[in-house]
Amino acid sequence: MYQVLSKRQLSDAVFELTVEAPRIARKCAAGQFLIIRADEHGERVPFTFSDWSAEEGWVRFIFARVGKTTHLLSRLATHDTIADVSGPLGRPTKILGKGKHMAIVGGGVGTAVAYPVARAACAAGARVSVITGARSADLLILQDELRALPLGRLQITTDDGSAGTQGLVTGPLAELCMNDDVDEVFIVGPAVMMKFAAQTALEAGVKTMVSLNPLMVDGTGMCGACRVTINGRTQFGCVDGPDFDAAGVDWEELMTRQSTYNEQERLSDAKYAHEVLHEVEARLAKLEAEREGSCSCKAE
Amino acid sequence: MQGGVNESVNPSTDPEAAAESAASPAAAAAQVTAAPAAERRRPSREPRHAMPEQNPARRSRNFSEVNLGYTPELAHAEAERCLQCKNPTCEGGCPVGVHIKEFIGALIADDMPASIDWLKKRNALPAVCGRVCPQESQCEAQCILAKRGEAVAIGRLERYVADWDCSRPVEERCFTAPAPSTGRKVAVIGSGPAGLACAGELAARGHSVEVFESLHTGGGVLAYGIPEFRLPKAILADEIGALERLGVAFHYNEPVGKITNARELLDEDGFDAVFIGIGAGLPLFLEIPGENLNGVYSSNEFLTRVNFMHASDFPTYDTPVWWGHSVVVVGGGNVAMDAARTAIRMRAGQVTIVYRRTEAEMPARIEEIHHAKEEGVQIHELCGPLAIEGNTGWVTGLHVQHMELGEPDASGRRRPVPIEGSEETIPCDTVIIAVGTKAHKQLVEITDAKLTERGYLATDEDGRTSDPRIFAGGDIVTGAATVILAMGAGKKAAAAIDEFLKN
Numbered sequence: 091m092y093q094v095l096s097k098r099q100l101s102d103a104v105f106e107l108t109v110e111a112p113r114i115a116r117k118c119a120a121g122q123f124l125i126i127r128a129d130e131h132g133e134r135v136p137f138t139f140s141d142w143s144a145e146e147g148w149v150r151f152i153f154a155r156v157g158k159t160t161h162l163l164s165r166l167a168t169h170d171t172i173a174d175v176s177g178p179l180g181r182p183t184k185i186l187g188k189g190k191h192m193a194i195v196g197g198g199v200g201t202a203v204a205y206p207v208a209r210a211a212c213a214a215g216a217r218v219s220v221i222t223g224a225r226s227a228d229l230l231i232l233q234d235e236l237r238a239l240p241l242g243r244l245q246i247t248t249d250d251g252s253a254g255t256q257g258l259v260t261g262p263l264a265e266l267c268m269n270d271d272v273d274e275v276f277i278v279g280p281a282v283m284m285k286f287a288a289q290t291a292l293e294a295g296v297k298t299m300v301s302l303n304p305l306m307v308d309g310t311g312m313c314g315a316c317r318v319t320i321n322g323r324t325q326f327g328c329v330d331g332p333d334f335d336a337a338g339v340d341w342e343e344l345m346t347r348q349s350t351y352n353e354q355e356r357l358s359d360a361k362y363a364h365e366v367l368h369e370v371e372a373r374l375a376k377l378e379a380e381r382e383g384s385c386s387c388k389a390e
Numbered sequence: 391m392q393g394g395v396n397e398s399v400n401p402s403t404d405p406e407a408a409a410e411s412a413a414s415p416a417a418a419a420a421q422v423t424a425a426p427a428a429e430r431r432r433p434s435r436e437p438r439h440a441m442p443e444q445n446p447a448r449r450s451r452n453f454s455e456v457n458l459g460y461t462p463e464l465a466h467a468e469a470e471r472c473l474q475c476k477n478p479t480c481e482g483g484c485p486v487g488v489h490i491k492e493f494i495g496a497l498i499a500d501d502m503p504a505s506i507d508w509l510k511k512r513n514a515l516p517a518v519c520g521r522v523c524p525q526e527s528q529c530e531a532q533c534i535l536a537k538r539g540e541a542v543a544i545g546r547l548e549r550y551v552a553d554w555d556c557s558r559p560v561e562e563r564c565f566t567a568p569a570p571s572t573g574r575k576v577a578v579i580g581s582g583p584a585g586l587a588c589a590g591e592l593a594a595r596g597h598s599v600e601v602f603e604s605l606h607t608g609g610g611v612l613a614y615g616i617p618e619f620r621l622p623k624a625i626l627a628d629e630i631g632a633l634e635r636l637g638v639a640f641h642y643n644e645p646v647g648k649i650t651n652a653r654e655l656l657d658e659d660g661f662d663a664v665f666i667g668i669g670a671g672l673p674l675f676l677e678i679p680g681e682n683l684n685g686v687y688s689s690n691e692f693l694t695r696v697n698f699m700h701a702s703d704f705p706t707y708d709t710p711v712w713w714g715h716s717v718v719v720v721g722g723g724n725v726a727m728d729a730a731r732t733a734i735r736m737r738a739g740q741v742t743i744v745y746r747r748t749e750a751e752m753p754a755r756i757e758e759i760h761h762a763k764e765e766g767v768q769i770h771e772l773c774g775p776l777a778i779e780g781n782t783g784w785v786t787g788l789h790v791q792h793m794e795l796g797e798p799d800a801s802g803r804r805r806p807v808p809i810e811g812s813e814e815t816i817p818c819d820t821v822i823i824a825v826g827t828k829a830h831k832q833l834v835e836i837t838d839a840k841l842t843e844r845g846y847l848a849t850d851e852d853g854r855t856s857d858p859r860i861f862a863g864g865d866i867v868t869g870a871a872t873v874i875l876a877m878g879a880g881k882k883a884a885a886a887i888d889e890f891l892k893n
Contacts, residue, residue, distance in 0.1 A: 117649055127606055133699065133708035134606075158708055174606040176643035307699065307709070310604050310645055311830055312614070312671040313691035317682050324675065324682060329832055343682055346783035350684045354710035361705050 091171040095148055100231045103155040104199060105164045106140065112147030114177045120206040121183025121301060121333055124149060125309040127174040128162050135159045136306045138278075138332070139178070140202035140232070149177070152202035152231060157355050158362040165366075179309045180332045183207050183276065184299065188215035190273045191242070193266055193296075195259050195287050196222045197279025198229065203301055204278055205232045212239050219243040219272070221262050223283075227253035259283070260290045267294030274299065277336065281345050288336035298336040302327050304347060319343050431498075434470035438540035446764040450734045453618045453702060456761060457521070457549075465550040469497040472542045475534055480544060483532035485878030486587070488512045490529055490544055493551060506555040506564040509548060514590030515583070515629045515877065517556055518612060520549025521621050523874045524755050556628050560635075568636055569596035574891045577602060577661040579646045579836065582610025583873045584667030584864025586633060587880030588887075592665075593636040595888050600661075601638060604645035605698075610669055612873065614698035615690065617728050619735070647835035656859055663859050663887045666837060666847060667880055670865035674826045676720065680778030681823070685712060685785035689721070689729045689824035696732050714819030715739040718788045720775055721824030722752035727759060729822045730767045742768045742816065744775060746793055746806040770816070774808060778821055787815040827870050844869070853883030861887050 098106040114124065123138040137151040155164045166172070185207070186192040192211045196204025201222045211218045219242050224230045226248050236244055245262040246254025255262065259279075266272060267290070275291040277284050278301040291298040304316040304327040316327030321338035325331065442458040443449070449456050460468065478491035489508045496505035509516045525545035533541035555564050574597050578585045581603040589599045607613055609626045634640065644650070646668075655661045673688035675681050687695075692711065695701040699709035717733040719726050722745035733741045743762070745752060748771045752759060763769065772793040779787040792812035795804035829845045840848045840856035846869060847862040849855050855862055863879030865871055 113644070113649055131700075131707045174643050176604065176606070176645060178648050179645060307691060307694055308605060308614075310671075311832065312673070313694050314673045314675070314688040315691050319682055324677075329830070343783075346684060347682065349783075350712055351710045354704065354712070358705045358708060358710070 091173060092175040094166050094168055094170045094172065096168055097166060099164075100152065101228045104152060104229065104231055105155065105160075106150060106152045106202075107163060107166065108148050108150045109172060109175055110147060111149045111175050111177075114175065115142045115147050115149050116144045118142040118144075118149060118178045119182030120185065120210040121203065122178040122180050123309070123332065124151065124175055124177030125179060125306070126159075126163075126172055126176075128159055129173050132162075132173060133159055134174075134307055134309065136179070136303075136309055136328075138203040138301065140205060149175070152199055154199045158358045161359070161362060161366075176309065180328060181330075183210070183301070183333050185210045185214050186216040186274055191217040191219070191271055193219045193221070193263070193270075193272045193275045193291075195263055195275065195277040195279070196220070197259055197277075197283035197287070198224050199231070200277075200279030200283070200301075201231050201236075204276070205235055207276055207278075208236065208239055208241065212241070217242045219245070219266055219270070221245045221247065221259050221266070223247040223249075223254075223259040223279075225249045230254075259287055263287055264290045264294065267291050267296050272296050276333075277301070281341060281348060284336070285339075285341040288339070292337055299333050300336045300339060301332050302334055302339070302344060303332065304344060305350065317347070431474070433473050434467065436467060436471060438471070438543055439464050439468040439546075441543070441546055446761075446766075449619065450731075450765040451737075453735055455622055456619050459553055460546055460550045465497065465547060466500070468543050469494050469547055471535065472498065473534060474498075479532045479534060480529040480542075483529040484512075485528065485874050486512050486881055488516075488529070488548070494542070494544070494547055497547060497551060502551065502554055503564065505551045507566075509551055510555075510564050510566065513877075514587055514633065516548050517552035517625045518583075518621060518629055519874055519877070520545050520547075520552050521625070522612075522616060522872075524872060526756070528874070553625075556625065560631075563632070565632075565635060566594065568594050571598065572596040572891065574598065574662045575600070575660055576663045576665060576887060576891075577652075577655045577659070578665045578667065579652070580610055580666065580668040580864075580866075581608035581630075581640065582667060582669050582864065582876065583612060584669070584866075584876040584880035584883075585610065585665065586630070587877035588665045588667060588863065588884045589638045589880075590633050590636060591881050591884035592887060593633065593638045595884070597888070597891065599638045601640045602644040602646050602650070603640065603642050606642050608640055608642070610667075611671075614694045615725065615728070616873075617693065617697050617732050619731070620728065647832050651835060652837040652839075652857075652860055662891055663861060664837075665853075665880070665883055665887060666839075666855075666860065666862040666866060667864045667876070668830070668833070668836070668866050669876075670827045670829045670846070670870050672828050672830050673823070674828055675823055676775055676825060678775055678777050680780050680785070683778055683780040683785045684783050685714065685780075685819055686778060686821045686823065689719075689725045689822055690827070692729055692822050693725075693732060696736065702736060711736070712820070713738055714785075716818040717741045717820040717822065718816055718818040719743045719822045719824055720788075721745065721826075722747065722749075722754060723824065723826070724754045724758050726822075726824035727754045727762045727767075729824050731762050731765055733820070733822070734765050734767060738820070740768070740818075741766065742770055742818070744770045744773045744788065744790060744816070746772070746774045747795065747803060748772060751803045772806065774806060776813065779815060785819055785821055787817045788821055789813065789815045827865075829866060829869075833866065849883075851882070852886035853879060854886055858890070861890075 093110045095108045140152045141150040275298040306316045307313045309328045311329035319340035472494045493508035530541035578601045652664045673690045695711040700707035701711035717738040719730045777789040793806035796807040799805040853861045853863040861883040863883040864876035
């Protein structure tokens with residue numbers, strides 16, 4: 091069992107969990123991920139580290155509440171436990187060093203991964219530009235943390251213009267790649283966002299890496315659920331990645347494979363919503379009974 | 391016919407033994423546990439007793455065990471068939487050298503505690519082995535009775551005795567206290583059959599053993615690969631519990647190679663030796679077009695989802711699995727049978743196994759092929775997959791080419807040769823690829839010990855790698871093989887580790 095040390099709600103549907111896992115924390119590197127199984131009935135679900143502390147023995151990850159597991163995780167509180175946390179898994183992100191310019195693009199919750207990559211690149215002495223985008227201002231995450239880094243440039247975009255520049259990350263990215271001497275671009279976010287951002291950077295002739303997010307089960311190369319096609323060859327997202335050269339990625343296949351269980355996921359979500367409703371109703375009924383009970387006690 | 395065999399090998403007709411027991415009643419009594427058949431025993435001439443099983447129509451609808459196990463009456467009747475040979479050749483056929491004659495002898499004498507004691511002396515996991523070992527090509531193939539008829543059902547008796555032990559309260563079960571602590575520490579990487587056998591052996595010899603497993607429960611392929619209907623999870627949990635009582639510590643969620651490595655375990659964590667038994671878990675694909683369509687699984691993924699993550703109980707369990715009305719499994723080994731039989735139990739309408747050679751060349755156990763067919767699995771032999779066809783990202787069929795058998799290849803099996811113009815498409819919505827596994831490239835993150843050209847760990851016969859403190863055994867040395875061979879390798883390596891630690 092792994093204890094939740096703290097939970098932070100970053101926006102309406104985005105949460106951050108900090109979990110005690112000292113053995114994992116000593117080995118984490120930017121770009122790697124962990125796999126959690128929330129409880130005995132849980133699915134194994136991968137999350138990329140957003141932060142960790144080897145000294146204090148914790149790891150942290152950020153997630154959007156989209157399905158049953160993330161819903162369940164979002165309801166955990168400090169001192170609650172998670173059945174299983176395994177990691178660090180996957181290969182670390184390649185970090186550029188002194189004299190190099192690394193552009194890092196985070197879309198939505200992907201910014202949670204962009205942040206430690208940017209921090210590592212800064213620490214390695216690279217010049218670092220960050221572009222972070224979201225649908226609206228309330229969905230932007232880790233803004234204070236990003237501002238605290240010695241970034242060359244920090245550009246914010248929102249689809250609705252409620253913060254930063256209105257539009258997609260592709261606009262500022264194209265501009266950056268055209269007008270600046272970017273050595274490498276690193277992109278992380280939803281598949282469709284990565285696809286178009288990568289296209290933008292590649293068109294400008296800049297080497298581009300993407301952090302892919304295929305479905306996984308074991309996360310150690312045993313099952314092959316995370317197969318992705320890179321330059322016509324099958325690779326395993328968990329052990330060969332999660333980072334791949336964007337130029338070779340078969341995006342359509344990735345997105346189709348990600349949708350394999352959409353129907354089952356909806357069923358699972360609905361069932362869970364039903365259970366939560368029952369739980370809340372039972373709790374209310376108990377409170378009501380207690381209130382009535384205490385009244386009658388006084389009467390006696 | 392059997393009588394002739396009995397004359398030459400049964401101790402009851404051995405004049406020396408007879409004289410000895412007549413002369414010294416005490417010696418005869420002392421012999422009861424070791425060879426209880428020393429009295430003038432006449433082995434039964436009944437035919438081999440069949441294993442009671444769930445009927446196919448019923449079992450194909452549930453995940454409960456297919457083989458129900460012998461009743462006490464059947465077990466005794468089968469044990470009575472054993473000749474109790476002076477030189478039990480069956481024991482030579484066992485990769486871990488189980489004392490077969492003795493455990494069956496005790497069973498004949500109705501001394502169950504002695505029987506399980508004999509069994510556990512050489513095998514830490516008898517309930518598992520009694521179920522999944524290919525006895526027909528090992529101990530039972532060496533049984534004298536097999537020469538003229540049917541071998542004693544050693545595997546079924548092993549299972550009967552082990553299950554009897556498991557049915558007792560924990561505190562009454564067979565338990566041999568480990569040797570006094572040697573103060574030496576061994577790390578075992580991987581909790582599959584090789585690791586479990588190695589851990590049990592080392593713990594019995596008084597070493598402190600810690601097992602590191604990357605998944606959330608133990609057993610490796612026994613947990614994720616072999617389905618519940620062949621090896622119930624409760625049996626595996628029980629065998630792991632027995633190792634824990636022996637003092638073995640299990641660390642789950644520890645992917646060695648990432649969270650630590652062999653060097654760190656040895657140099658920083660105070661382990662005196664490391665055993666690597668991580669198996670060969672990387673699933674092979676056919677490398678044909680369409681293999682990444684939705685609805686294509688490796689057998690590992692399909693079995694892991696259903697069997698290990700309980701997708702059969704979705705949505706009570708959160709892990710989903712997609713399967714359709716028509717499932718095609720590619721391959722002819724035990725894993726292909728397991729996948730096909732699992733699909734049947736998931737209520738797939740039609741399940742077909744596609745294999746390049748004929749049923750006779752299939753590497754699967756005959757019992758598994760037989761069970762699969764009984765449950766409704768169709769077998770298309772002499773059929774080689776060319777491509778997986780799909781529509782909007784989902785599987786619609788398997789394009790195959792028919793074959794005929796040509797000259798034998800290096801493995802001695804006749805090579806399948808394609809027949810020109812025989813291509814056809816088998817319509818299906820799910821394809822499961824069960825054509826084997828290989829070593830992980832990540833092995834180098836665990837150790838820098840020398841590898842073979844094919845990427846497996848190079849060891850000597852006893853599991854010594856190029857690093858004197860690192861040992862290995864099982865599939866990561868030999869390539870994909872059987873549970874019992876991995877256990878045998880784990881035990882051998884344990885002996886080598888023990889010797890290394892003593893010097």
